[in-house]
Amino acid sequence: MAKKGPDDQEKGLGRREVLECMVWAGTGVLWTISGGVPHSVGLIGEAAAAEPATGFTFLQMSDSHIGFDKKANPDALGTLREAVAKVKAMPMKLSFIIHTGDITHLSKPEEFDNADKVYGETGVKIHYVPGEHDMIDEGQGKAYLERYGNGSKGAGWYSFDDHGVHFIGLVNVVDLKAGGLGNLGAEQLAWLEADLKGKSASTPIVVFAHIPLQILYKEWGWGTEDGTQALTLLKRFGSVTILNGHIHQLAQKVEGNMTFHTALSTAFPQPAPGSAPSPGPMVVPADQLRSMLGLSSVTVLQGNKPLAIVDKTLAG
Amino acid sequence: MHMFMSNLRHAAARLSPGRAVVVAMLIGPVVGALLAFGAVAAQEPNEVVIDNFTFGPQELTVAVGTTVKFINRDDIPHTVVDKNLDKNADKSKAFRSKALDTDDSYSFTFASAGTFDYFCSLHPKMQGKIIVK
Numbered sequence: 001m002a003k004k005g006p007d008d009q010e011k012g013l014g015r016r017e018v019l020e021c022m023v024w025a026g027t028g029v030l031w032t033i034s035g036g037v038p039h040s041v042g043l044i045g046e047a048a049a050a051e052p053a054t055g056f057t058f059l060q061m062s063d064s065h066i067g068f069d070k071k072a073n074p075d076a077l078g079t080l081r082e083a084v085a086k087v088k089a090m091p092m093k094l095s096f097i098i099h100t101g102d103i104t105h106l107s108k109p110e111e112f113d114n115a116d117k118v119y120g121e122t123g124v125k126i127h128y129v130p131g132e133h134d135m136i137d138e139g140q141g142k143a144y145l146e147r148y149g150n151g152s153k154g155a156g157w158y159s160f161d162d163h164g165v166h167f168i169g170l171v172n173v174v175d176l177k178a179g180g181l182g183n184l185g186a187e188q189l190a191w192l193e194a195d196l197k198g199k200s201a202s203t204p205i206v207v208f209a210h211i212p213l214q215i216l217y218k219e220w221g222w223g224t225e226d227g228t229q230a231l232t233l234l235k236r237f238g239s240v241t242i243l244n245g246h247i248h249q250l251a252q253k254v255e256g257n258m259t260f261h262t263a264l265s266t267a268f269p270q271p272a273p274g275s276a277p278s279p280g281p282m283v284v285p286a287d288q289l290r291s292m293l294g295l296s297s298v299t300v301l302q303g304n305k306p307l308a309i310v311d312k313t314l315a316g
Numbered sequence: 317m318h319m320f321m322s323n324l325r326h327a328a329a330r331l332s333p334g335r336a337v338v339v340a341m342l343i344g345p346v347v348g349a350l351l352a353f354g355a356v357a358a359q360e361p362n363e364v365v366i367d368n369f370t371f372g373p374q375e376l377t378v379a380v381g382t383t384v385k386f387i388n389r390d391d392i393p394h395t396v397v398d399k400n401l402d403k404n405a406d407k408s409k410a411f412r413s414k415a416l417d418t419d420d421s422y423s424f425t426f427a428s429a430g431t432f433d434y435f436c437s438l439h440p441k442m443q444g445k446i447i448v449k
Contacts, residue, residue: 070391070418106393106417132438136393136415178399178435178443220369221441278368281391 056163059087059097060208060296062245063265065133066115067105072268072281073289076105080118082314083266083295087122090297094124095162100245100263101131101173101210107143116147130156131210131246132173141174157188159195165300166199168192170209172224182211182224189229201236204300208243214253214260217273222247231258241298241309247279249292250311261309264294291315363387364444366394366416366436371444380448383425388416394442396422399433 061083068076087094097119104111119126128148135141135155145156152158155171170192172182184192199205207213213230215223224230234240240258248270253260268281269292276282284292294313359365365372366388378384386396396413411434413422426432426448436442 068391072391106415133393136395136438138414176437176440178397178433178440180440219441221439278370278390280369 056095057092057297057299058095058162060100060243060261060263060298061087061097061119061266062100062263062295063102063131063248063267064099064115065102065105065265065267066118067108067111068267068281070268070281072283073293076267077114077118079290079293079314080115080266082290083293084118084121086295086312086314092297092299094122094297096125096127097122098167098169098206098208098243099126099128100208100243101129102133102245102265103128103131105133105267107134107137109143112143112147127160127167127169127208128156129169129171129209130173132176135174153191154185154187157191163300165204165206168195168205168207170207170213170230172209172211172213172227177225180225181215181218181221182209182213182227184224184226184230189226189233192230193233196233196237199237202238204239204241205234205237206241206243206298207234210244211246212244212251212260212262213242214255216247216251216262220273220279222273222279234258243296243298248282259309261296263296264292264311264313266293266295266314269293360385364396364446365389366442369394369436369439369442371434371436371442374443375445375447377447377449378426380429381425381427382448383423384446385421385423386413386416387421388418391418393417393420393438394436395438396424396434397437399435399443 064080064083065076066080073079087097099119103115130141130144130148134144137143141155145152149156152169155174157169157171159166159168161167170184170188172184174183175185176183207230209224211224212222213224213227215227217223235256238257242258242260244260244262245265247262248265248268249262249272250264251260251262269284269289270279271282282292291313294311297310297312299308299310359372362376362378362382362384364376364384364386366386367390369390369392371386376384388394393415395415396411398410398412401410401412411424411432413424415438416422426446429448432446432448434444434446
């Protein structure tokens with residue numbers, strides 16, 4: 001959770017707004033981000049009403065774990081279908097979807113096939129980065145890269161531009177070191193530095209990767225060992241939004257011009273940091289499951305206007 | 317168990333008021349998990365069982381020539397990877413399992429004496445040690 005510093009105070013970020021995000025996590029909150037600082041301005045209904053015609057919207061979906069069939073959710077493909085039905089019913093036009101990894105549970109061909117089939121129903125382009133569950137085929141990532149790695153470098157990292165926003169997909173789930181956290185590695189960091197070189201500091205940046213780039217909970221490996229090096233390279237930019245998955249719960253944090261956001265899973269929830277013996281799938285009563293699964297939409301307004309993140313659960 | 321409880325207290329102490337509310341909401345499942353903790357199935361002498369993202373026993377001593385079986389009891393896949401996999405020139409001494417789904421197992425015969433550190437390459441905080449005498 002964001003620590004309220006003097007800078008935040010000046011820009012009007014109150015502790016109340018940050019706390020409200022936690023309270024509303026089960027329903028869906030609109031965040032507008034102005035100068036890198038989010039304000040909670042209302043629930044989903046109001047958000048739709050406030051949406052201007054000039055902006056563009058993309059979705060973040062994450063951790064679909066196709067193939068998972070254990071107690072925490074015996075039908076992960078079914079809940080993905082429900083999520084995709086929500087996507088198709090959205091009133092705004094979507095530019096694309098960003099998927100922050102763990103498409104599958106075990107990297108099996110039929111799991112990728114099933115995921116592709118259901119995601120394909122959205123009818124929009126999907127930009128993927130892999131989770132560790134997508135890299136555990138015999139070839140240790142070969143299956144993922146053959147399917148989604150076209151045009152990417154190394155283990156699958158890449159960047160692209162859309163509506164004046166620079167998007168960067170990073171891979172922090174390969175070559176993990178014993179005892180450590182997520183890992184970007186020297187080659188990817190060098191690529192990132194070169195990728196950002198010459199970009200104007202006023203270019204809005206959206207970075208997406210599976211494991212949170214900042215350290216959320218070291219004991220469970222929820223962070224990236226060399227994430228700070230990536231964040232240092234991003235520091236000079238006026239607006240940086242970092243979208244992650246992996247932890248299957250919402251977490252928002254603001255540091256200067258950087259906004260960190262983790263998305264809900266469409267498959268199963270995981271416990272809050274330190275609240276259980278391990279981060280394994282959390283079994284909740286069946287009637288509560290859908291309030292803990294979901295997706296996020298991000299609306300970028302033209303010019304130096306606010307950028308809004310709305311978290312939507314499958315229950316609503 | 318005691319160690320875990322004290323870890324949890326530390327974790328709770330670090331949490332902000334907002335998160336404390338979330339923790340309180342989750343106390344129910346935690347109590348359930350603690351109860352389940354007591355009901356661990358009987359374990360064979362040369363077995364390492366993966367439970368709650370932990371290798372158990374974390375340190376296992378066996379005689380040269382022993383086959384050790386690693387079994388995953390979690391709902392999440394894990395791997396068993398020799399920490400010195402890349403450094404070990406003699407590949408017959410190095411071990412690396414494929415991803416083990418729930419109840420999958422991997423066996424490796426330790427043919428020479430030594431200390432073998434290993435970890436889960438998906439969750440590298442998970443580490444263990446086989447001492448071969």
